[in-house]
């Protein structure tokens with residue numbers, strides 16, 4: 357069994373880049389979030405807001421038509437582009453060229469959405485974060501994994517991981533199979549859990565922040581937004597994944613004395629991102 361390397365504050369401070377005083381929104385990075393379906397537009401809202409609150413300059417969110425007003429009303433700062441279809445995504449046409457794309461939260465797995473994901477992957481060369489239903493769609497169509505740009509970041513929870521790599525008999529086997537998967541497809545695996553591990557080539561990193569307050573709807577959707585935002589700001593993919601999971605967990609550690617485990621929600625992750633970033637400035 358390979359011993360994981362802890363993702364500590366000391367390591368994170370080596371990665372963290374303070375914001376340049378003369379930057380502007382045009383160079384802070386443009387994120388595209390492709391997410392949502394009828395009843396799960398909240399996932400697109402959470403990812404998009406988390407991206408904005410993690411330092412990128414612009415966010416454009418691509419949703420089915422039913423998400424248009426919800427997003428425009430929920431987040432004034434986000435630009436919204438819609439699919440031709442009402443309740444789920446069928447054809448991903450982006451009017452902008454962003455620095456990174458997060459795809460999957462709340463997407464659903466309709467046949468037309470699967471085809472749209474295939475067409476998107478066939479043409480895409482931009483850095484990607486792949487989560488939730490985009491992972492489930494890849495698990496159903498493993499030959500499409502070859503279309504991912506090198507060092508794409510995949511963020512499965514344990515069930516999504518199992519759909520991708522198959523069942524495991526032991527923790528050792530889980531890590532061995534995840535390393536083999538990461539090497540085969542040249543991707544970074546963020547194995548979400550308690551704690552979260554990151555697998556990059558044959559190295560395993562273990563996050564040191566976070567607590568059970570994160571066991572709440574939408575907390576993974578928020579992580580997708582955070583990591584996609586860091587990627588857009590020029591962090592290399594492994595660093596975006598490491599800093600992303602560290603900050604995400606830190607918000608729960610910061611909020612816990614006020615919210616307790618029970619009343620912490622995914623929105624509290626977003627609300628505490630500022631304090632998490634500030635703790636890196638000290």
Ligand SMILES: NC(=O)C1=CN([C@@H]2O[C@H](COP(=O)(O)OP(=O)(O)OC[C@H]3O[C@@H](n4cnc5c(N)ncnc54)[C@H](OP(=O)(O)O)[C@@H]3O)[C@@H](O)[C@H]2O)[C@@H](O)CC1
Pocket residue numbers: 395396397398399400460461462463464488489513514515516548549550573574575576577
């Ligand atoms: N507001 C919105 O719009 C929201 C929208 N959302 C969107 O919904 C879609 C479906 O996503 P999903 O993750 O809920 O469903 P799914 O992939 O079947 O996994 C569930 C099963 O996985 C397991 N499992 C999960 N975590 C585990 C762990 N830590 N440790 C161990 N097991 C774990 C567990 O399996 P069990 O243990 O029950 O066998 C559980 O039953 C997706 O698009 C997502 O983005 C959500 O984000 C919510 C907010």
Ligand SMILES: Nc1ncnc2c1ncn2[C@@H]1O[C@H](COP(=O)(O)OP(=O)(O)O)[C@@H](O)[C@H]1O
Pocket residue numbers: 488513548549550551552566567568569570571572573574575576577578579
């Ligand atoms: N007990 C726990 N301790 C630490 N982190 C947790 C715990 N439970 C869940 N998390 C974190 O919360 C997030 C859950 O992601 P996910 O299952 O995709 O949620 P959702 O799909 O509802 O957004 C992951 O980042 C995971 O590591």
Ligand SMILES: [Mg+2]
Pocket residue numbers: 487488513576577
């Ligand atoms: Mg999820």
